[in-house]
Amino acid sequence: MTLIERTSGGGQTAAPASGDARRGRRRGSAAWLGLAGLGTLLAVMEIVPRVGLVSSKYFPPTSRIAEALAAEVTDQAFWVALGDTLKGWALGLLIATVAGAALGVLIGAVPLLREYTASTIEFLRPIPSVALIPLAVLLFGTDIRSTLLLVVYASFWQVLVQVLYGVQDVDPVADETARSYGLSTIARVRYVLWPTALPYVMTGVRLAAAVALVLAITAELVIGAPGLGARIAVAQTSNAVPDMYALVTVTGLLGVLVNLGARAVERRTLAWHQSVRGEVAA
Amino acid sequence: MRRLITRLAVAAALIAASAACGSSSPSTGTGGSNQVDNVKVGVIPIVDVAPIYLGKEKGFFSNRKINLTLESGQGGAAIVPGVVSGQFQFGFSNVTSLMIAQTQGVPLKGVANGNNSTGKDGEDFGAVVVKGDSPIQSAKDLAGKKVAVNTLKNIGDTSVRASVRKAGGDPSTVEFVEIAFAQMPAALDAGQVDAAWVVEPSLAAVKAAGGRIIASNFVDVAPDLTVALYFTSEKLLADNPDLVKRFQEAMQESLTYADAHPDEVRKVLSTYTKIDAATLSTLVLPKWPAQPNRASLEELAKLGQQDGLFTKAPDLDKLLP
Numbered sequence: 228m229t230l231i232e233r234t235s236g237g238g239q240t241a242a243p244a245s246g247d248a249r250r251g252r253r254r255g256s257a258a259w260l261g262l263a264g265l266g267t268l269l270a271v272m273e274i275v276p277r278v279g280l281v282s283s284k285y286f287p288p289t290s291r292i293a294e295a296l297a298a299e300v301t302d303q304a305f306w307v308a309l310g311d312t313l314k315g316w317a318l319g320l321l322i323a324t325v326a327g328a329a330l331g332v333l334i335g336a337v338p339l340l341r342e343y344t345a346s347t348i349e350f351l352r353p354i355p356s357v358a359l360i361p362l363a364v365l366l367f368g369t370d371i372r373s374t375l376l377l378v379v380y381a382s383f384w385q386v387l388v389q390v391l392y393g394v395q396d397v398d399p400v401a402d403e404t405a406r407s408y409g410l411s412t413i414a415r416v417r418y419v420l421w422p423t424a425l426p427y428v429m430t431g432v433r434l435a436a437a438v439a440l441v442l443a444i445t446a447e448l449v450i451g452a453p454g455l456g457a458r459i460a461v462a463q464t465s466n467a468v469p470d471m472y473a474l475v476t477v478t479g480l481l482g483v484l485v486n487l488g489a490r491a492v493e494r495r496t497l498a499w500h501q502s503v504r505g506e507v508a509a
Numbered sequence: 510m511r512r513l514i515t516r517l518a519v520a521a522a523l524i525a526a527s528a529a530c531g532s533s534s535p536s537t538g539t540g541g542s543n544q545v546d547n548v549k550v551g552v553i554p555i556v557d558v559a560p561i562y563l564g565k566e567k568g569f570f571s572n573r574k575i576n577l578t579l580e581s582g583q584g585g586a587a588i589v590p591g592v593v594s595g596q597f598q599f600g601f602s603n604v605t606s607l608m609i610a611q612t613q614g615v616p617l618k619g620v621a622n623g624n625n626s627t628g629k630d631g632e633d634f635g636a637v638v639v640k641g642d643s644p645i646q647s648a649k650d651l652a653g654k655k656v657a658v659n660t661l662k663n664i665g666d667t668s669v670r671a672s673v674r675k676a677g678g679d680p681s682t683v684e685f686v687e688i689a690f691a692q693m694p695a696a697l698d699a700g701q702v703d704a705a706w707v708v709e710p711s712l713a714a715v716k717a718a719g720g721r722i723i724a725s726n727f728v729d730v731a732p733d734l735t736v737a738l739y740f741t742s743e744k745l746l747a748d749n750p751d752l753v754k755r756f757q758e759a760m761q762e763s764l765t766y767a768d769a770h771p772d773e774v775r776k777v778l779s780t781y782t783k784i785d786a787a788t789l790s791t792l793v794l795p796k797w798p799a800q801p802n803r804a805s806l807e808e809l810a811k812l813g814q815q816d817g818l819f820t821k822a823p824d825l826d827k828l829l830p
Contacts, residue, residue, distance in 0.1 A: 284718065285695035364587040368596025369551070369580045450587050451580065461554045461581065463691045466710045467783035 287469045295469035296476060305458070309477070312454035315371055315443040316436075316485075319378025323439065324432055327383050331390025332416060332424065341391070352388065356381035356442050360449055374446040374454065381442045382435035386428065393427030394420060426500055433489040440485050444478050455481075545574045546752050550739070551588035551600040554581040554781055556634065556709045557624045557737055558601055560797050563770075563777045564763025573755040581781070589615065593742050599756060603737045604806055605664035605813055608823035616743035619830045620753055621760035623737030624795040625802060626727035633725040634795045635708040635736075637669055640697055641719035645704060648724040649678035657688040657696055657705035664736070665706045667812045668726035675729045694718060709792045710784045717788075730812065731805035738801060738830075757830065761799040768797040801829060 269289045276283035283291070299305050334340045356377045363373040397420055405415045447456025455474055462471040548570075552558040561579065564570060570577040580597065588600040589610055601623055610617055627633045637656070639645045645654065651673050658665030670680035688696050693705040694714040706726060707715055716722075727734045739760055746753050767774050775789050784792070803825065810823050 282695070282698060284714075285698070360587075361590060364596070365590050365594045368549070368591050368594075369587055457581065461781070462783045463689070464554055465783040466691060466694070466714050466788070467785065470783050 285468060287472060291469050292472045292476060295467075296473035299470065299473050299477075308453065308455050308458045311371065311452075312443055312447065312456070312481070315374040315378060315446070315452070315454060316439050318371075319375050319443065320382055320432075320436055320439045322375070323379045323382035323435055324386050324428075326379075327386025327431065327435075328390055328428055331387045331428075332394060332420065334387075335391045335394025335424075336416065336420065348384075348387070348391075352384040354380075357445060357449070360446070363446070364450055369451045369453075371452060373450050374443055374452045377446045378439045378442045382439040385435040385438055386431035389427040389431030389434070390424055393424030396427070397423045426497055426502055429493040429496055433486075433493055436485050436489045437482065440478075440482055545576050546598075546749075546755075547576045547578070548598045548752070548756065549578045549580055549596070551580050551591045551597040553588075553601065556778060556782075556792060557795055559774045559777055559794075560624075560763040560767035561601075561739075561760065562781055563767050563773060564759060566777060567763070567766060569759045569762045569766070570756075573759050575752070575755060575759060579781075589617070592617070592740065595742065595744070598745055598752070599739055599741050601737060601739055603664050604735060604801075604809060605667060605818065607738060607740060607828060608810055608813060609663075609818055611823050611828050612819040612821055617740050617828070618743050618746050619738040619740045619801070619828050620746075620757050621739040621830060622735060622764060622798060622801045623739055624735075624797055625805075626725075626734040626736060627793065627796050628728055628733045630725045630728045631722055632793060633727055634712065634793045635706065635725070635727055636712055636722045637672060637704055637706050637724040637726055638697065638712065638715045638720045638722055639704045640700075641721055643703065643721065645723060648672040648676035648726075648729070650723075651704055652678045652680075652682045653684075654703035655684045655686055655701075657693050657702040658685050659687070659690050659706075661685055661687045662816070662818055664809070665726075667809070667816050667818065668730045668734075669706050669724075670816060671812055672724040672726045672729040676724070694720075709794075710782075710788050712793065713788045713791055716791075731802070731808045733796075733798075733802045734805040734809065735801040736795070764797040764799050803829060 273289040275281055276286050276288045287295075334344055359377060359380060360373075363376045367373040367376065401419050401423075402415065405419045410418065443454065444456040444459075446452050447454035447458075448460050449456075451457050451460065455478055459471055459474045459478075462468075462474060550561065552561060558579075561577075565577045565579065580591075588597065588602055589606070591597040592600040593615060599620065603623075607617060607619065626635070637648060637651070645651065648669075651669070656666075656669055658669065666683075666685045669685070670683065673680040673683060686702060688702065688705070690707055690711045693702075693707045693711050696702050697705050697715060697720065698718060704723065705715070727736060739756075741753055741756075771794055774794055775792070778784060778789055778792075779786070806825055806829070810819075810825060813819055814822055
């Protein structure tokens with residue numbers, strides 16, 4: 228929420244109009260190239276099973292998958308599953324972001340705390356979330372809380388570690404200046420530490436958003452928590468191959484949307500920051 | 510991977526069972542006469558559990574004041590720990606997995622039969638299959654070959670060994686690899702494995718692709734093998750024997766009904782699986798007797814012990830309903 232406020236605050240430092248146009252053009256051609264690449268991929272996936280390089284039974288051509296997808300979107304249960312997945316993703320990401328940012332600022336700002344937790348964080352961070360599946364099942368069975376546990380665990384570290392880096396990046400001169408002007412601790416966090424850390428936070432959130440989606444679907448697939456993953460699992464055990472790929476396609480599309488969304492949020496939130504403005508100048 | 514998860518799960522379940530069990534079983538009130546019990550059952554979305562879906566539809570559970578929710582925990586990795594921790598009141602699992610859990614001290618108790626083999630050689634719902642042009646003609650030829658099973662050290666490899674032994678081959682030279690049922694038709698087609706133990710609906714897919722059945726491994730273990738059971742935790746059995754009894758009765762009614770109405774079974778399958786209509790009509794359905802076949806389980810336990818699945822013999826008196 229602070230992020231949104233920040234956007235309106237930083238909005239006045241908009242890029243020059245000519246730069247905007249140039250950026251627009253470049254982004255436009257990149258988008259065309261991207262679409263062309265996707266089109267080629269789809270065409271290859273249509274042709275390869277058709278000419279018999281792989282069996283169309285186990286790897287159906289694009290058109291067959293599209294057909295299954297069309298049938299899928301008319302099924303209300305599909306939308307419920309999609310909603311469940313998005314709910315698990317969004318809630319998990321929100322919890323991880325808030326917790327990661329809050330703890331990151333706290334730990335990063337107190338050197339003693341940083342030393343004290345460094346090895347613990349390095350120990351816990353590489354533990355794959357998937358290894359916690361038995362624990363999740365034991366605690367929460369197959370409902371959404373199992374998904375949340377895995378999602379939060381995986382995405383929390385992404386945010387936390389980025390915030391820790393960000394906090395360490397604070398310009399000591401700026402901090403000293405703020406101190407000598409008598410800014411309170413809270414004010415220094417708000418005006419010195421947070422703006423410095425924000426680009427890192429946004430990177431963390433962007434990484435976490437993708438990881439959260441992967442884990443949400445993994446949890447559903449393996450545990451059977453309600454959502455797209457569980458639907459993929461049912462299609463798989465039923466040998467409904469085109470349906471399975473249709474659902475996999477949906478998860479891929481979700482991933483693209485999540486990434487686009489995260490980038491858009493990042494760009495808006497950091498419109499004032501040189502990492503975003505710098506793109507224009509270059 | 511799946512097996513590792515299952516193992517971790519069982520270990521975690523043990524810890525929880527001894528420490529903080531029964532944290533949140535919402536339904537286990539002491540069976541007042543008007544009270545409806547909310548019951549969650551952990552199942553796998555496969556053909557074997559059709560009777561419980563059918564029974565629910567027919568009201569066999571609501572008749573007995575059971576409000577049934579079926580949770581399709583994928584692959585079953587979630588089911589045993591879910592039941593032990595009280596997230597599910599009941600679960601569905603293959604009998605070898607239950608025997609393994611029991612010999613490891615997980616407090617489980619079978620309450621109703623799950624499903625049985627058809628007992629007909631060549632016409633069972635599970636079979637060892639090869640590609641149509643494979644030189645393998647019988648289970649005897651599997652010696653030295655690569656055979657796919659869904660889980661290693663479980664009912665699949667034990668029963669396939671029984672087939673090899675029965676056909677006069679040497680089961681110790683069979684190389685088992687772990688592949689999910691759904692991927693077996695493709696693995697077989699691509700030649701990644703020489704043979705595969707598949708169950709429906711993958712069996713139908715293999716047959717449609719020209720595959721050949723070389724053995725009915727369940728039939729080779731025992732004439733009428735009980736393959737799976739519905740089970741509960743010893744805790745629920747002690748806390749609410751009335752609920753367990755009602756579930757047991759509802760389950761027996763469901764099994765009997767399903768066994769007598771295969772058409773309705775095929776219809777209910779389309780509600781919780783995505784098996785296409787053409788395949789549905791050709792599926793070989795399992796048998797659903799109301800009671801497990803104890804003699805067949807003794808045989809399976811013996812084979813399991815021979816294969817080193819358990820460190821000690823499972824106690825069937827304690828495990829079976």
